[in-house]
Amino acid sequence: MHDFRFPAHLPFRVSDPSPPPSSSVPAGLPLAPGSEFDLIRRFVPNPVAAGDRADVRVGPGHDCAVVAGDGIALSSDMSVEGVHFRRDWLSARETGFRAAAAALSDLAAVAARPIGVLAALAVRREDADTYAVHLMAGVRAAVESVGGVLLGGDLTRAEQTVVDVTAVGECPRPVLRSGAMPGDEVWVTGELGGAAAYVGALLRDELPDPSGRERFAAPAPRTREALWLAERGVPRAMVDLSDGLAGDVAHVAAASGVAVVLEVEAVPVHGSVWAGAGSDEVARAVAMGGGEDYELCFCARPGSVAGLVAEFVQTFGVRLTRVGRVEAGAGVWRAEPGGGRRALDMGGFQHFGGQG
Numbered sequence: 001m002h003d004f005r006f007p008a009h010l011p012f013r014v015s016d017p018s019p020p021p022s023s024s025v026p027a028g029l030p031l032a033p034g035s036e037f038d039l040i041r042r043f044v045p046n047p048v049a050a051g052d053r054a055d056v057r058v059g060p061g062h063d064c065a066v067v068a069g070d071g072i073a074l075s076s077d078m079s080v081e082g083v084h085f086r087r088d089w090l091s092a093r094e095t096g097f098r099a100a101a102a103a104l105s106d107l108a109a110v111a112a113r114p115i116g117v118l119a120a121l122a123v124r125r126e127d128a129d130t131y132a133v134h135l136m137a138g139v140r141a142a143v144e145s146v147g148g149v150l151l152g153g154d155l156t157r158a159e160q161t162v163v164d165v166t167a168v169g170e171c172p173r174p175v176l177r178s179g180a181m182p183g184d185e186v187w188v189t190g191e192l193g194g195a196a197a198y199v200g201a202l203l204r205d206e207l208p209d210p211s212g213r214e215r216f217a218a219p220a221p222r223t224r225e226a227l228w229l230a231e232r233g234v235p236r237a238m239v240d241l242s243d244g245l246a247g248d249v250a251h252v253a254a255a256s257g258v259a260v261v262l263e264v265e266a267v268p269v270h271g272s273v274w275a276g277a278g279s280d281e282v283a284r285a286v287a288m289g290g291g292e293d294y295e296l297c298f299c300a301r302p303g304s305v306a307g308l309v310a311e312f313v314q315t316f317g318v319r320l321t322r323v324g325r326v327e328a329g330a331g332v333w334r335a336e337p338g339g340g341r342r343a344l345d346m347g348g349f350q351h352f353g354g355q356g
Helices: 035-043 092-109 130-145 194-203 210-217 223-231 245-256 271-277 280-289 306-316
Strands: 056-058 072-080 113-123 149-157 162-170 185-189 237-241 259-262 295-300 320-327 331-335 341-343
Touching: 035 130, 035 149, 072 092, 092 113, 092 130, 092 162, 092 210, 092 223, 092 237, 113 130, 113 223, 130 149, 130 162, 194 210, 194 271, 194 280, 210 271, 223 295, 223 306, 237 245, 245 259, 245 280, 245 295, 245 320, 245 331, 271 280, 306 320, 320 331
Parallel strands: 113 149, 259 331
Antiparallel strands: 072 162, 113 162, 185 295, 185 320, 237 295, 259 320, 331 341
16 A cells, blocks of 8 residues: 655545444453453454354454464555545545455455454544544454454554554465466456546645545455456466556566566546546556556466456456556566557556655
8 A cells, every 4th residue: 555645735524424333332352341442342343253154263352363264365554644544535434444455455466265354553542432433343344345354453542543454364276476477468457546546636635536536435355356267267467456557567577577568558547537637648647557446457368368358347347458468578568559569667656765
């Protein structure tokens, strides 16, 4: 997940539309009395227990969660207030949902089935009530949307909100970044650039296209889509698009020891990007370099995907688009008319260097 540079003010604020959950202490989570533990009980109103799921042997309320599976996949993602989000952009629930979705997207990248998440939360003293409960409700909503559960976590006080989410999944046959081969096709799910366009408008103090808000505030981890593709033996290499297509596909090229040639004109651009871009070239640059899309990019054998596109779209309501090819060599290139290639003059987001 990449960070944003914030202006001093924005034209609107976001708040949680629903009333806060009840302050009554739900039963079931085995913690001692105390205000901190009462708050944690509100985070987990319906804790998973042994026997509820075959893949969870010990749920929240103990020193460790214990899970079972054939190949345990682990990934973590941190969201820091003022770096990854701010409160006049996102409600507390959206902040939690987005933080969990980013970690769960990493499970999708290797075609892992989600088991659950651990969420470590740091908040200011005055937020250790409604705000924190809404935020953790968002975390739960994200993991439950892909069939997982909240496994536990940690709570502490800090001067700014930090949400650190560890995603846990089962992955007997992980799809790595290192399996691409010359001749493969490069495909992406969904449409790109919506989140980046939305944030870009906010940074310019402009009113953003509302159609891009969901792409930023509630990204959908493509875990089910990844499992569907993997069950059919489609991806030979895969990565999720958190830092932009141009930058993330470079990891596939490096891990596989190949060159990836992107057909820039084929890249599926989210509708909200076009209005503020000014030109097709700028719109495609936003789509390829903006990041925060949490779509999938994968490489597959020639001809192995085209016959599945209609079924994929019907099943998930998500586009599936061929955007390039794999060749011998190294790095990321732009396809030229007639089959040639030239260096791609853009990269993805880097925390300590902007675009790289």
